[in-house]
Amino acid sequence: xxxxxxxxxxxxxxxxxxxxxxxxxxxxxxxxxxxxxxxxxxxxxxxxxxxxxxxxxxxxxxxxxxxxxxxxxxxxxxxxxxxxxxxxxxxxxxxxxxxxxxxxxxxxxxxxxxxxxxxxxxxxxxxxxxxxxxxxxxxxxxxxxxxxxxxxxxxxxxxxxxxxxxxxxxxxxxxxxxxxxxxxxxxxxxxxxxxxxxxxxxxxxxxxxxxxxxxxxxxxxxxxxxxxxxxxxxxxxxxxxxxxxxxxxxxxxxxxxxxxxxxxxxxxxxxxxxxxxxxxxxxxx
Numbered sequence: 348x349x350x351x352x353x354x355x356x357x358x359x360x361x362x363x364x365x366x367x368x369x370x371x372x373x374x375x376x377x378x379x380x381x382x383x384x385x386x387x388x389x390x391x392x393x394x395x396x397x398x399x400x401x402x403x404x405x406x407x408x409x410x411x412x413x414x415x416x417x418x419x420x421x422x423x424x425x426x427x428x429x430x431x432x433x434x435x436x437x438x439x440x441x442x443x444x445x446x447x448x449x450x451x452x453x454x455x456x457x458x459x460x461x462x463x464x465x466x467x468x469x470x471x472x473x474x475x476x477x478x479x480x481x482x483x484x485x486x487x488x489x490x491x492x493x494x495x496x497x498x499x500x501x502x503x504x505x506x507x508x509x510x511x512x513x514x515x516x517x518x519x520x521x522x523x524x525x526x527x528x529x530x531x532x533x534x535x536x537x538x539x540x541x542x543x544x545x546x547x548x549x550x551x552x553x554x555x556x557x558x559x560x561x562x563x564x565x566x567x568x569x570x571x572x573x574x575x576x577x578x579x580x581x582x583x584x585x586x587x588x589x590x591x592x593x594x595x596x597x598x599x600x601x602x603x604x605x606x607x608x609x610x611x612x613x614x615x616x617x618x619x620x621x622x623x624x625x626x627x628x629x630x631x632x
Contacts (some may be wrong), residue, residue, distance in 0.1 A: 349377065349378045349379070349398070350378060350379040350381075350396065350398065351378050351379070351380055351398045351400055351401045351500075351580070352381045352394060352397050352399050352400070353370055353381070353382045353383065353399050354381060354385065354400070354402070354417075354513065355381045355382075355383070355384060355385060355401070355403065356384075356385045356400060356402070356403040356410075356414050356417075356552055356574020357384070357402075357404075357474045357572075357574075358552055358570070358573060358574040359573060359577055359578070359598055359600060360451070360573065360574075360600040360601075361404065361434055361470065361600060362402050362403060362404050362434045362467035362469075362543045363384070363556045364469070364600065365402060365432070365434055365467055365469070365487070365489065366382060366402050366469070366493035367371055367382070367487060368490060369400060369402070369493055369496070370382045370444045371499060372494050372497040373497055373501075373622065376497060378464060378501070379397070380433045381397070382446060384551055385413065385414070385417055385552065386413075386553070386554050386568070388417075388599055393443075394422075394427055395425065397427075397463065398428040398429065398430075398431045399427055399429040399430070399459060399499075400425065400429075400431075400500070401414075401429065401430070401454075402432045402449070402468075403433060403434070403450075404433070404435065405433050405435040405446040405466075406528070406570060407522060407524035407525060407528075408442050408443060408526070409446055409449060409450075409518050409522050410449065410607060411447065411553075411570040411572070412524070412525045412568075412606075413473045413553050413568070414569050415449070415450070417442065417455065418450065418453045418454060418457065419453070419505070420459050421425050421504070423457050423458045424457060425456065425458055426457060426460055427456060427458065427460065427484060428460055428462060429459040429460060429461045429500055429538070429608075430461070430462070430464065430465075430500050431451055431464045431468060431572035431589075432465050432466065432496065433446050433447055433465075433467070434467045434468070435466060435467075435468060435469075436468065436471030436473075436477065436626075437467065437471070437623070437625050437626065438466065438624070438625020438626045438628060439628075439629070440621070440624055440625035441511065441513070441517075441591045442513070442517040442518055443466070443514075443625065444508060444510040444512040445511075445514040445517070445518035445519075446466075447464050447508075448483060448518065449518070449519075449522075451464065455576060461507070461617060462505045462506075462507070463496075463500055463504065463505060463506045463507070465496050465499075467489065467492055467493070467496075468485055468629075468630075469485055469486075469489070470600070470624070471602055472577070472594070472598040473573055473592045473593060473594070473598075473605060474592050475585055476629075477623075477626065479603065479606055480609060480612055480617055481617045481618060481626065482578055482603045483606045483609055483630075484559065484609060484612055484614070484617075484630055485626070486603060487609070488629075488630060491495060491627075501576065511515075517575065525570075526573075527568070527571070527589075527594075528569050528570055528571035529568065529569055530588065531569055531586070531587075531588055532555055532568070532570050532571070533566075533567065533584070533587045534564070535569075535584055535585060535586060536584070536585040536586075537584060537619075538583045538584075538585060540581045540582075541581060541583035541584075542581060542583075543562060543563055544580060545562050545563075546577055546580055547561055547575035547578070547584065550567050550574060550575070552570070552572060552574065553568050553570045554568065555569050555570070556571040558576065563584075573593060573598070576593060577597050577598045579600065582597075584628055586613060587604060614630050614631060615627065
């Protein structure tokens with residue numbers, strides 16, 4: 348039986364939803380599957396014994412800093428077949444196309460053989476909202492996209508992209524945003540509404556939150572995923588900086604999933620302009 352390890356980093360749930368979809372589709376294809384949230388992987392886990400599927404959201408046109416740190420700590424392997432799938436709110440357009448370059452290079456230096464890369468699109472959770480209709484369409488098409496990628500990997504299809512030099516350069520420069528992410532985390536404000544339940548500490552994918560005297564304390568390792576702010580059961584967390592990027596009404600993937608299935612939606616009208624061209628292409632293909 349073929350085996351695959353699925354490792355993911357997820358903030359507000361989009362990448363986790365995709366990862367669990369892959370878990371189901373690979374099992375249906377006859378694979379033995381091990382699914383890991385990145386921060387919960389056993390330190391002595393051996394990645395030599397199975398293929399690897401790595402999933403992460405696009406942050407600052409690149410991978411979250413936590414992903415780079417995880418790869419750095421990996422032991423060297425020998426010829427582990429690997430696929431890298433990124434998740435973004437804008438799709439495979441400039442400059443998102445280079446969001447896997449750095450990660451793939453680092454994996455290959457560790458002995459992983461990356462033969463497949465692809466991007467999935469999920470509802471945007473910061474900056475500019477995709478709106479309920481477009482978000483629902485993206486959730487509806489996810490199972491089909493996951494199945495296509497699963498089929499490709501299962502039969503050994505190779506898919507590697509060649510991002511433009513300008514995309515690579517922009518992605519490299521944009522990594523400076525990781526510094527801003529650390530500052531963002533340190534400036535998160537905790538209101539009196541906080542009950543000390545510890546939800547944020549438990550769910551932080553970066554392990555950046557600790558509970559002290561019944562209140563969350565934020566370290567220097569924030570990846571700007573916004574999971575704690577959107578997910579706090581008491582809505583007790585507020586952005587101390589970068590407030591314009593955080594949706595005032597929050598972001599709740601489960602709420603979007605409850606929107607009734609859509610029929611005859613006008614994708615051309617919903618995804619106007621270059622900023623949404625990647626989403627439009629993704630939904631139409």
